[in-house]
Amino acid sequence: MPSPPIVIAHRGASAYLPEHTLEAKALAHAMGADFIEQDLVLSRDDEIMVIHDVYLETVTNVASRFPGRNREDGHYYAIDFDWAELRQLDAHQRMDPETGRAVYPDRHPPEGATFRLHRLGDELELIQELNRAKGKRVGIYPEIKNPAFHRREGRDISKRVLDVLNAYGYSGKNDRCYLQCFDPAELKRIRSHYHSRLKLVQLLPENPLWEPGFDPSTLGKIVSEIAQYADGIGPPLTLSDTRADEDGYSHWISLTDLAHDRGLVVHPYTFKKEMLPEGANLVAFTENFLKRTGVDGFFTDYPDLGVRSVKRAGASPNAPIRN
Numbered sequence: 001m002p003s004p005p006i007v008i009a010h011r012g013a014s015a016y017l018p019e020h021t022l023e024a025k026a027l028a029h030a031m032g033a034d035f036i037e038q039d040l041v042l043s044r045d046d047e048i049m050v051i052h053d054v055y056l057e058t059v060t061n062v063a064s065r066f067p068g069r070n071r072e073d074g075h076y077y078a079i080d081f082d083w084a085e086l087r088q089l090d091a092h093q094r095m096d097p098e099t100g101r102a103v104y105p106d107r108h109p110p111e112g113a114t115f116r117l118h119r120l121g122d123e124l125e126l127i128q129e130l131n132r133a134k135g136k137r138v139g140i141y142p143e144i145k146n147p148a149f150h151r152r153e154g155r156d157i158s159k160r161v162l163d164v165l166n167a168y169g170y171s172g173k174n175d176r177c178y179l180q181c182f183d184p185a186e187l188k189r190i191r192s193h194y195h196s197r198l199k200l201v202q203l204l205p206e207n208p209l210w211e212p213g214f215d216p217s218t219l220g221k222i223v224s225e226i227a228q229y230a231d232g233i234g235p236p237l238t239l240s241d242t243r244a245d246e247d248g249y250s251h252w253i254s255l256t257d258l259a260h261d262r263g264l265v266v267h268p269y270t271f272k273k274e275m276l277p278e279g280a281n282l283v284a285f286t287e288n289f290l291k292r293t294g295v296d297g298f299f300t301d302y303p304d305l306g307v308r309s310v311k312r313a314g315a316s317p318n319a320p321i322r323n
């Protein structure tokens with residue numbers, strides 16, 4: 001029996017509480033997520049912050065708390081602040097900088113309860129303590145954000161992240177940790193320069209593969225190259241969704257199979273209600289997706305519904321359906 005797909009809580013239980021807050025992580029743990037995601041950037045004093053962007057203003061009150069601390073491009077960068085300052089910020093749901101409104105109007109409102117940013121170590125302690133208290137083995141799924149930006153700032157974020165992960169007991173193939181990044185050069189460096197034995201996941205971007213002129217026959221070659229240094233791929237879910245062949249790109253159906261043939265796991269992103277038409281059922285959609293594609297896990301903003309989808313997919317006697 002193959003193991004059931006893993007549910008990866010995308011930025012925590014981010015559909016219910018502000019993304020990347022400790023509260024959202026604790027809720028994801030309680031909801032039964034198998035892994036919890038951490039997006040990572042550096043502060044000025046080399047602390048590893050858990051936050052999605054290298055800048056702060058879309059998810060915190062930095063502009064009102066520290067006015068004038070933005071750069072010329074208007075952004076307030078985490079790397080220009082010390083942890084002692086960052087910890088004073090109020091964190092909230094993601095805001096659209098264009099409209100000034102919440103990106104997801106039905107989610108936790110930006111006003112009201114106060115949330116805080118935190119560091120990678122804070123979150124690892126929380127998850128490990130919850131694991132101990134509940135007798136669980138919930139894993140972690142850290143992402144190194146924008147290593148090129150950090151390098152331009154004179155920093156080596158991967159070195160710091162590997163050190164902290166190691167200090168908390170995550171260093172080997174069998175540890176409950178997948179380390180992810182969009183930048184292939186950085187993942188190769190982590191493998192060959194730092195000799196990390198962690199499971200590495202190459203994220204695949206939303207756009208380039210879909211652009212006109214992309215030759216689908218090269219997909220096998222791309223996956224083979226990734227298999228040289230990584231253990232898995234994180235594609236946008238459309239890329240591993242068989243419905244792609246409606247556009248005539250039937251070669252792309254087999255991305256998951258191509259990856260499996262080369263020993264890679266496949267963890268697509270990101271399942272959320274908001275991507276479906278009004279009234280559509282996320283559990284039914286996810287259940288069908290899992291059966292159709294045979295992926296090994298998936299990122300979701302709704303870990304509770306993800307767990308339910310996996311149970312339903314496992315309860316059904318049908319083998320994976322291939323369109």
Ligand code: CA
Pocket residue numbers: 037038039143
């Ligand atoms: Ca991420």
